[in-house]
Structure formats: C-alpha cells, structure tokens
Amino acid sequence: MVDLTKIKDSVIGGEVDDVVEMVRKAVDEGQSVKRILAEGLISGMGIVGDKYEKGDFFLPEMVIAATAMKAGLKVLSPMLKPGDVESAGTVVLGTAKGDIHDIGKSIVGTMLEGAGFMVTDIGVDAGPDKFVETAKENNADLIGISALLTTTMVGMEDVIKAVKEAGLKARVMIGGASVTQEFADKVGADGYAPDAPSAVGKAKELVKS
C-alpha cells in the first residue's frame, strides 16, 4: 500500500513524477480518493506554505511543490465527486489586456493554490471576454486581475463591467504594483491586495462574503 505520507513528502519536495506515480498506484490499490487528496496532496501543500512563511522555503520551491500537487490532482480529478474536494474556492486569474507582466500574477496564483483554491491561470494580455468566458466555464467564485502598467490598469474596469453585465456571481479582486486600494475602489473592484500573502487573505474573505 502506498503510504500517503510519502505522497505528502514528495509534494513538499516537488517530485512531480513521484507524486503522479504514487497517486496512480494508491488509486489502483483502491485507497480513498478523498484521503489521497487530503492527507497526501493538500496537507503537503499546507506544509510548504508554512515553510515559506517561516523562511525555510523560497519561491521556486513553492512553485515546484504546487506543480507536483496539481499533477497529482489531475490524476484524481476524473474520480472526484462534488464535495470530495474541500476547495477554498475557484479562481480565474490573469494579467490585463496589453500587459505582459507575468510573474506577480503567477506568484499570487501559486499562493492561492497553496491555500487550497482551484486556480485557472489565463495568462497575460487577457481581455474582458476571456475573463468572463473562463469564469463561466469554471463557475468561478473569484476573478483576479493583475496589471503593472498605468496604461493597462484602466482596462480592469472593463473586465469588472463585463463580469457584472454577464451576471456572474464571481467577485473581482485586483492587484499589481501600480494598483492601489483607492484605484480599486474607483473602478468598483470587490477587493485589492498589495502582495501575494495578503491576496490569499483577501480571496478567503471575498469568497466567504
């Protein structure tokens, strides 16, 4: 029998192939899908988050662990029943139209995943339609928009309007180095956060309310 703590350790170590192999094996052995997820994948990512906060882990270690977790999750997903995944929420994340600054958004995505959110990253240079469509497809609870340029952050307002017009339930959270709370209020965003750790807190708050 595959020891679920080994899956957890491989998530922490970012061993993508090992995670996939062990998850497959555990499924074949008939172990509970829900337990593989909770005790293997999610608890591994939880420890990674703690280690990052304590200063033992750095961004690359965090990102590779998230990749390993997602790879494991992909194996499980066809077998998951609604309710099996106690996800913190579903998020669609992207960088605003005309803007190609990628890193900040990706870090926010990883940290959200680390905190148990299901994140779909739609990449950079994304317009309102892309946000709205992907949010619909994934029945998203939250839309996250990143912009680093003063020329592109104004486009965030168009996304917010489009989300409202489409009547989506998703709340909109915005960020990126040129965005401020004041700007977020002005364009009618539901939330703003200055960095990735606070983005996680904000996301939890928005999804709950």
Add this chain to the structure above:
Amino acid sequence: MRAVLNFLSEGEVEQIHEASLRILKETGVKVCSEKVRGLLAENGAEVDGDIVKIPGSLVEEAIKKAPKEITLCAREPKCDLKIPTDDFRFLSTSGFSPFITTNLETGERRYSTSSDTKDFAIIGDYLDTVDCFWPTVIPGEVSPPLQELHSLAIAFENNRKHIQCSCVTGKTAKWQIRLAATIAGGEEELKRRPIFSTINCPVAPLTFEKDSSEAMVTLAKAGIPTGPVTAVLAATTAPATIAGALAMGNAEELASLVIIECADPDAPMIYASEVAPANMKTGEMNYGGPVYLLLSAAGAQMARFYKIPSLAADVSLEAAPSDLMSFERNVLKAAMHFMCKSDLSPSLGGCDVAMSASLDQLILDAEACEHARAYLRTSELNDDSLGFDIIHKVGPGGHFLGEKHTVEHFKKEIWSRELSDTFILDAAVKGSFVERARAKVKEILSTHLPPPIDKEVHREMEQVLRDAKKDILGDG
C-alpha cells in the same frame, strides 16, 4: 590608471556570446508582429509560426553594421553626449514611474501628474550630475495611450538635455518622431541629430511584443537610437544560474540588434543590459545586492566586446540616507556601479524598485554620485608619476613631506573631499539629509527656469499633440 570591474574573463565573454548565438539559432525568439517576422525572414531568419530562429551569420552581420559611436543629441547642442565615452559615464534619472513619493521619511506616495513630470524635468535640467533625462514619473492625468508622447513633450519643454523615453507602440513612435522633428527642424535633421532616444523592452524570456517591436522598426528607420532594456530576472524569467541569465539576456539584446539593423543598416542601438536576480522571497527585482553588480559588470563587458555603446549598471540607490554612515553606503554602492564600464547609467531619484520616484531622492542620489566620481578618477602613469627621481633623492629612511614633487602632486593625486563636504546640498543649510534635500528642491523649483522653447516651435508641438490625440484615440 582607472578602476574597472570585470566579472568575465575574455574567454568567458566569448562563451556567453557563443551560448547566445546557440539560443537564437536553436530556440529562437517569439516575435508577435507579422511585419517584423516578415522583415527577419527576408533577411535570412527561419520563421516557423511566430518563432523566429536567427542564424549566427545574421547576428554577426548586425554586430558589424551597428554604429560604434552614437551622439545622443540635445535640444541644446552643448549638452550632446558622445558614446562610448572613455571619460566618466553619463547619468540619467529613473523613469516612467506611476507614483511620486512625497515624503521620503514615511514613504508616502501618490499617483503622479504632468506637473510632477515637469518638476523632475526642471531639477534634471538644473543638476550637472544629470546628463540625460528620463521622464521620471508619468503624467498620470493624461489618457494612458498618450502618456509616453506627453512625457516626451513635457521633457522637451523643461529640460535642455538628451531625453530618453519609453515608447511601446508604433503609433507612439510615429508621433514622438514628429514631435521631436518640430524642435530639430524636420525629420531629416532629427535623423542627423536625434534629440531623443527610446527604451523598448523585449519581454523576458525571449519574446518580442507586436506593438513594441513595430515601434523599434519605426524608430530605427527614423535614426532614433533605441535601448532594448532586457529586464531579465534570474530565477523567474531566466535561469537561476548567472551564466544562463547572462546568455539569455545577451541573446535578447542581440535579437533586438538584428531587428533594428534589418530595419535600417545605419540604425543606432544602445546595448541596454539589465540582467538582475529576482528576490527569492517576493519575486521582485533585486537591485540591491552584489549579484546585480556582477551581472552589470558582465553586461557592460558584453557591450564592449561588440563595441556597441552601452547602458548598464543602473545606479538605483533607492535609499534616503539617514546619517553620514548610510550616505557613505550609497556613495560606495554608486562607486561600485561606476566601475562597471558602461556609457550610460540611469535611475537617479527612483524609489520602491522603480515604481516611484522622489525629487528629494534625486538630489541625494546626485550628491552621492558626485562623491562616488572620486573612485573613478584617473591617475597618470609616467616617469614623473612613478617618481624614480624623487625616490632616489629621498632614499631609504627619509620622508617626502617637504618635497616639491609632493607639493606639486598631492592635490590631484591623493587628496579627496570629505564625505561631509557638499556638491549639491547647501553647506549652510542644517538638518537631516532629507531636510536639506527638500530645501534644495524648493530652491531650485523657485529659482531655476530652463530657457523656454521657441514660441513658434511650441505652437507646432501643441499641434502635433492635438493631431496625435485624434490619431491615437480616434475622434470621439
């Protein structure tokens, strides 16, 4: 005798070059503009979808064509900058920040406006330390697609030096050229005397945006020097290894050169290396540490290898000195950057990793740079300076204090000003560094008036801005 900081050996410079050629040939770059892909294909690059693989021969040819000397001209010809320079490098302000820090002590900041852009231009005009002006903060109240054009206009009106500006679309390039042509006396004359140059970033890793690459082509054809700043961050947008980040950054720079030289074989390019480590906790660019310094030294070496004028070793001090000790830290940091032998270094006045800028910080950075110049002093080496005669005369056991040789040479050779002396700050004004800088800012803004642009030219500039607005925003 002058201090130069090298990071790579001669052999290593060649290895980086070879690695970059291999990246360009085997991996290639993504070029999002069909026009630019077409241009590269015509010149022998291999295009597959939006990936362009560039053969070594095309790169070598571009290196050969690239002008080895560029004059960055200025509204006022006495401010022209000839690069490369064997003398001290030229310094510019930081650029294009969306915020202005209004209180250095508390870090309080707000979105910037045209009037802030103007204040920076005036202070940049006043300070001798600033050789080249980057519109330091953006005119935030102006409609976003017009901000780059308006920054350039505000800079021209309030600063007599060479202006280096951001330009990310072909349309902006067209209108920036027209605007500058009103001052230069036509587009032909502007080509001869480019009074502005631009910064166009390739997108790390190895991508050229549609609009920005088309702007590069338009600018190249007009003879406007461009600096493709490769803001390559090791471990996020480039390998975490120093060698890998350098090879990739250099590949982006060479790909930019190929685009520019294919657009116009006489087009001037500034090798603008900004390979930096990422902060491994936050992902931010880390200008602060020793790795950035070493990467800067290497970037400048690559430019010298190609004999292309360079912009490197960004002097981002980004720290307001609280006392003499912290001021000294800034001076040393600036000095180390000056030892990376590049021709231009930006970022005086920047705060918050280039997100903001402060007028007080600009004064303090200029002050630190003036002190740091001393580390880049030259010293002669000849029979007289080697001192054979005087050493022989004094001989073992004597001393040199009262010798004529000593009296003649000590001031030039070994004496330097104290850190507590001032170059820019007013010696008579008391208070903290920040308070003294604030007083200086106030004084400059209330007394210094850069000579205005000719009235007729000013009217033409206004007309260009109106036409550009119609063209860029449409009639609505």
